[in-house]
Amino acid sequence: MKYQSQTAFTHTQADKIGILVSNLGTPEAPTKQALKPYLKQFLSDPRVVEVPKLIWWFVLNGIILNFRPKRSAQAYATVWTEEGSPLLVHTKNQAKGLQQRFSEKYGDDVVVEYAMRYGQPSVENALNRLLEQGARKIVVLPLYPQYCASTTGSTFDALANDFTKRRWLPELRFINQFHDHDPYIQCVANSIKAHWLTHEKADKLIFTYHGIPKRYLLNGDPYHCQCHKTTRLVAQALGLKEGEYLTTFQSRFGREEWLKPYTDETLKGMPSKGVKSVQMICPGFSSDCLETIEEIGEENREYFMENGGERYEYIPALNDSSEHLNMLFELLEQNLHGWQVGDDYLKRGEMAKQMGAEK
Structure with a gap:
């Protein structure tokens, strides 16, 4: 089958809005064995390393992947926690906190998932989870405040590549920066x-x-x-x-x-x-x-x-602090304007008007 279908899809299921937050990535363990495939995926991305492909293939596979995984594993071991990679733990907690905020306001109509551009959970798997839950409109937020082709641009590449394999594409909104928000x-x-x-x-x-x-x-x-x-x-x-x-x-x-x-x-x-x-x-x-x-x-x-x-x-970074999660929630909600949530449409400035009327 050329195009991927949704295995759990039914024509009677209610449409939902999906939120996908993504970060750079992390190996599955602080070991040489886990670092090698992670670094290979990361450093093979032409967005990350803009060098002629053939030349870089020899440099990456002949030199870097034979030496760097061991050194990187030693560095990762110094920051690894009982829950795993700090980046993965914080990103997971950010998604959990955002889901709580959306659920409190919109019930089951908005679902939140997280992904890593490199490593697991992958962008493809996160999209699968959103679509299987009925998300027909998706907002993607790469967690990089400043746009860079190597990070934000690469995240869009992963989405675009995934969409070429799908039969039914969701509506998509992509937040590419919030450096001056x-x-x-x-x-x-x-x-x-x-x-x-x-x-x-x-x-x-x-x-x-x-x-x-x-x-x-x-x-x-x-x-x-x-x-x-x-x-x-x-x-x-x-x-x-x-x-x-x-x-x-x-x-x-x-x-x-x-x-x-x-x-x-x-x-x-x-x-x-x-x-x-x-x-x-x-x-x-x-x-x-x-x-x-x-x-x-x-x-x-x-x-x-x-x-x-x-x-x-x-x-420390903002991580999953309440103020940071409130800011991310507000940013994402702004990008839902005009989309139907349940029986209502989000309208820009609606809250401001209500607050003005109460004064």
Whole structure:
């Protein structure tokens, strides 16, 4: 059969709205054996590595996959929990919290699932679960505030590839960024303020984002600009002055030039310039993961302290905090406007009008 059908479909079932939240991915275990297929899937994506396919095949299979899985497994082992990968745990809890909020307001008419772009649960499996529950309209939210072809664009590729195999396609809405969404900015700012309530301000607040090769920016990717806009808006919300904060980029890979300034090199040089205390935040990560817990929380701490730093603090990602879930719920609900939920249609501004009438 050329096209995939829904095995549990009946013509009498009620149509529902589906919500799919997705994140980058995680291996199934912190082992070399589990890392190899995960890294192969991740690094084989042409959105992630824009290198001629034949050349990259030899580099990936002949060199990288023979050495990197063991090293990556050791890093994952340092952050792994009894429940599994932190990224998977937080994403699962985010989906659970969103389902609770939609159920409280819309009953059984809205269903929420989560997926990983690489690894499990896959985008295909999550779509299957939504469609089998009767979702005929689906909103997809990649949990990357800033758009990047390597992350958000790749998520859309996975959806598009899946849809080419299906007989009956759902209506689709795709949220490709929320880097300047005011409730998101306030969430990040409030998380920093909460940290300041129990810790004094540091000499410098550093906004660190996952890096990408510089040529992606030169080829038109908006990620670099959106990261800087997020920083600027959060700094404004905090009332910070120029010089009190900085944007850097982490997690570079290979010898190619990536977005600068590099987080690790910046931290190594700061103590000699009189910056003895720093606070780090990663606004591009909706969930804590290897890159925040190990790379920023531990590895870069060592760089800073070994070079004369005196105080280093990592401010956690928003994860499944109530304020973050409320923001994501509001963002998703805005993207349901005009769709029928049960017997009603969501209308933009309806709540605002009701609130105005009550005054």
